[in-house]
Amino acid sequence: MDKRVVIIGGGVAGMQAALALKERGAEPVILEKEERLGGKLRDWHRLFPTFTPAAEVLEPLREGIARAGIEVRTGAEVECLSEGGAVLRGGECIEGGATVICSGFDVFDARIKEEYGYGIYDNVFTTVDVERMFNEGRVATAQGGVPQRIAFLHCVGSRDEKVGAHHCSKVCCITGVKQAIEMKEMFPSAEIYNFYMDIRMFGPGYEELYRRAQLEYNINFVRGRISEASQTIDGRVQIKAEDTLVGRPLKMTVDMLVLIVGMKGGSRNVAFAGSGGLTVADNGFMQPQDSFLGNVSSGRKGIFYAGTVTAPKNIGESLNEGVAVAARVASYLGL
């Protein structure tokens, strides 16, 4: 049988899957649409809950790929699936004995929630912007000032009927806590507020980090969803929420409003489903065969999943799925 395995997407799940497959004797080829491997993690600064630099996860993976001599096609955007592989933009077919879809998720476009003013007001940012600023080493308001008051808003694009997202993006709660702490470390005198509907701390060390955010970093957590934002005369952002635990409307002016954007299913999912005979779940992510024994299988022969293509996951879970899918693919190919 063909030992070549087509891996769509060179994020953490795809790289991990390629490394594990190579170890098992397969010949993986990674198709990455960007110019470098790394996926969404390339734009990330540090990882929750340990504040591990993203590079510490990315570099060993990249080095491993290079050392193992795994074939990597960058700038290769997959249009759809073919019989036994993938079709690149431009029409080229890359085929093998199996295909692993590791195409990940899309970040919710915060502009859709117009009332929060992203892209309209200068000082409204997303968590992605904040990571970029951390990477650039300079966080400042649009006017170039030091933020004295920062508000984070949880669940932007998650659990919101109005944007067609019933699902919880799972990792945003802890991201909000992590970034709040990083902001506080950067601006010790700043007041930081997190506006939330529920705080869901599902992972090891997450709840502990939440507790530290409250206790050690004096991050304020207000149970209420911001309903609207507007720009003040000095370019700051006035936000309105209800402090639901008090039962009264609350308004405040902040120097930065950070929207904690959620994950949505990848924009290519529908094309993959159409061309590969796969199923897109109601939440827009790919539907694995089942949630337990078949969570890296698609239900179609020779097509497998790993990482956030099937649901919101954190880095650790995505990496584990890379290993898990390699085992499944290896047994499928009889390696």
Place this chain on the structure above:
Amino acid sequence: MAYYDSFVIPFLAGTVFMFAVIAWKWCRWIWLLPSEDKRAISKGVFTSATPKAVWEVISESLLHRKIFRVNPLLGYMHMSLAFGWFLLIVVGWIEAAVELGAGTPLHAHVFFRYFDPGAHAGGNPFATVMDLLLLMVLSGVVLAWFKRVRSRAMGMKRTTRHVLVDRVALTALWFVFPLRLAAESFMAAIKHNGGFLTGGLGDLIAAHMDPAVIAGVNSVLWWLYSFALGTFFVAMPFSRYMHIFTEIPLIFLRRYKVRSGDHTKSFDNFQIQACSRCGICIDPCQLQRDLGIGDVQSVYFLRDRRYGRLSDKVLDNCLMCGRCEVKCPVGIELNTLRSNSRQERVDSPALTRYDYLKGTDRSSGSGRVGYFAGCMTLLTPVTLRSMERIFAAAGEDVWWADRDGASCCGRPLKLSGEVNAARRIMEYNKEQFAAHGISTLVTSCPICLKVFREDYALEGIEVLHHTEYILRLLEQGRIALNAGDTVYTYHDPCELGRGSGIYDEPRQILGMAGKLVEPEHSRSDAMCCGSSLANTVIDDGQQLRIGAAMTTELERTGAGCIVTACPLCKKAIVRNATLPVADISQIVAERLQVSGT
């Protein structure tokens, strides 16, 4: 007694009964009209309104010109039945008068062939005309039967489901003309007094049947014919066929500028009973089209209100988008009637409900132009920002009524029926407008616009939607646009288009900014986005489906950007669209020419 036979009794009894009931209804309704309506009538009678009404009666009640516009076949069906029957009566009356002399009793006209004294072997021109007319009516009946089976062929996807009294009247009506044909044909077999149709059939019958049998069948048929007429006349005032006569006074009253209003009144009866339940209002309804809700449309609302069994479900479940109202061949004020039904049901005095508004003033700035964003616009800040830029570019000093949140305009409350309570809010807002000395009030919300114009009576203050205001600035040269090559498609908000008649202004503005393509349904036929505040029944999923269907149509235009002019519509489209969606003010603000260039 001359020209009498006992078979005419059902007909005569039915006729007397029908006219008595109709007379009673009309007299009562007119008597109960509010005095201002009575004054309007007495003022209008001796003006040109009366001849215009007469012409309208002919063109609508008899010829059904508006239905022709919906579908020619449907129009012909209605016209053949109404006008054909009318001519049958008129020509029949002339013929009877000529043959029998003036002063003959009513039934002698109607059953003239039966009482016809002379034999016209060969050529009675009247008989030929009457047969032609009968043929015309019969063709209408056949089409009506056909419509029951295949409504689509007549331009209607769905037809009305009728109540029992309608079915009785309808059945009787279907029988009237075939029975007339049969009775006159048998009579012609005896008397040879028929035209080409009845006479021809009569000859056929005479040739193949025993004369005694013919005589027996003949007398039974005349009885049946009279009975069918009588049944129809008895059922008629209680059925949808009441519209036949009610539409006539309605046309006159409307010409005399009598209208329905916020509160129910006697005039509403003329409108309600002028509904023929033709069902033309069903197909345009998006609740029907997109959600499959088929029992709340205007025809059912009017029917239930007429029979006093209006349920909340029917009354509340309407977008009041007005798509049916523009299509109604009778021109019934459907939204007004629905509103005043809601008013009658829920309105309470609530004199102190909104006292908290007194003394609050969240406005800022000052100028002759006031800007009222509207509650919903506060959730589409792009619009707000764009208006700020436009005002600044035009050098306009602006009084900002509600930039930091303020009172509602009152229309949502009014739409739910709470007119009295809404009035309190309106009074408060009016005081605000007056206190700040504005002469122009610009709003970005078509919902606010409509209520400002129609209910506020803002003396000395011109109310404009921002599309109108922006166009005016462009025409005056106070701002100018950089034209681009973007292809826009424009969605007409219900309250702005059908509600306030503003169709051209946004199109002119977009024409200056780029290229405009129209969706399949536009202007007065434009779709509703589904978010209408008038509907409190449908849930979010249902709103979404209506919005999705309408957005699909906009995206199918091939435009690069969807433009609208209502914050609610914008929100609804954004939820479904893959294309960029913008309020028209945003397009203008983005394309503003910087002064001096």
Place this chain on the structure above:
Amino acid sequence: MRRNSWKEYQKEVADDRYYYLRSCIRQNFFPGSEKAFLKIVGEELGRDIFDDPAHTSCTGIGYHSDIVPYETIMTVVARQFAMMTEAGYENAAVSCITSFGVYTETLETWNEFPDIEAKVRENLYKATGREFRKPRNVSHASDIIFHHREEIGRRAKHRLVNRFTGEPLRGVEHIGCHYAKIFPREGIGGVEFPYVLAGMIEAWGGSVVDYPERRHCCGFGFRNYLVQANRGYSVANSQKKFESMAPFKPDFIVANCPGCAMFLDRWQYTIAEIEGTTYGEDGRGIPVLTYEELAGLVLGYDPWELGLQMHQVDVEPLLNKLGVDYDPAAKYLVTNGRYIGCPEPAMVNMGAE
């Protein structure tokens, strides 16, 4: 009591040689109770108890009403101890729950902050020239009855048994908040499962009603009662308890706090007059006793000697169940035969008609 967790909270109660510290309001509301206590401890049990005419109010009500500062009340307490020291006693027998709370709070403060104790000693000496030894044992009077409950039970003339049915009488016990809610270790049974009164009821043949609002305050709350406008809140607390206990059909309520006994009794009248609601059998009130009265009845004392005519809710139904022989005509006559007047008939006493 099926719950045995009370045993985790035991306290030492002196067996003899008590210095009696009276309660201000009990002397007025239920004068027979304190008299009965002295008689039971002194005569029935043959213990040494000294009722010192020189001791004073502890000023606890003033303290809890923010009128008397803490420094002042500690000095008053110090004077009581000085009187006790001078009389040669070491075991305080406190009649009042408020006082009991004040004494325990003061001693605990001195224990934690010896400098405060030194300051108080100095103040007392400067003001009165007196010095004191801290008591070896501070017990509430109900602790002492609890301590001797078996001996009282052995001398019982009447057991807490319904003589018509032979069933144990159902008693609601109500513990004053300051008995154990301040320092759980100072109360028998602690704060969650207090046993001081329950132990008496069970020792004397009755059964204890364990109802959901058992731990709830009677509502006295000092400032809540003392300000007329706040009394609606005060009575609402008692009402909450009555509504919770009523389904258990209690035969009587016994309290160890002067205020609680007073309010549980009088508020039944108030609620009946305002709302027309009563909580006892036949539409009457539930009789409310002090623990001394309960002990006195068990020992066969005359109910009118015990002062039971001073109660708002008539106790006769309870006396009948106990089989107490009493003279209805003597209810409102004092020992010399003088008529002391009787209350107006009230719904709480007439029952459902």
Place this chain on the structure above:
Amino acid sequence: MPQFGFSISKPRAINLDTNDQVPAERLLQEVPELKTCIACGGCTATCTAGNLTDFNFRKMHTLVRRGEYREVYEQMDKCMLCGKCRLVCPRGINTRAVVIKIKRVLGDY
């Protein structure tokens, strides 16, 4: 009756043993999605009336769902039905219907 100069305070506790849940159930039958409310407070924060008065829509409909109806009708009267709350609700609740139905269930409609 003697004049006490005070009345008995009503308990503040929500008593689910005794509260009449029938109106609450009727409301939830008519607007079932109200059950999905996660009390984010978006409605109350954006509320036109709530920014001018103490009207708290989230609290009011929660009270109704708990069978607490005292003063809810009067509070609901402050609502202007403008519908902003419906636009911001992440659960897609037909909040205007909730207002109308609460008043219909509790009041003089």
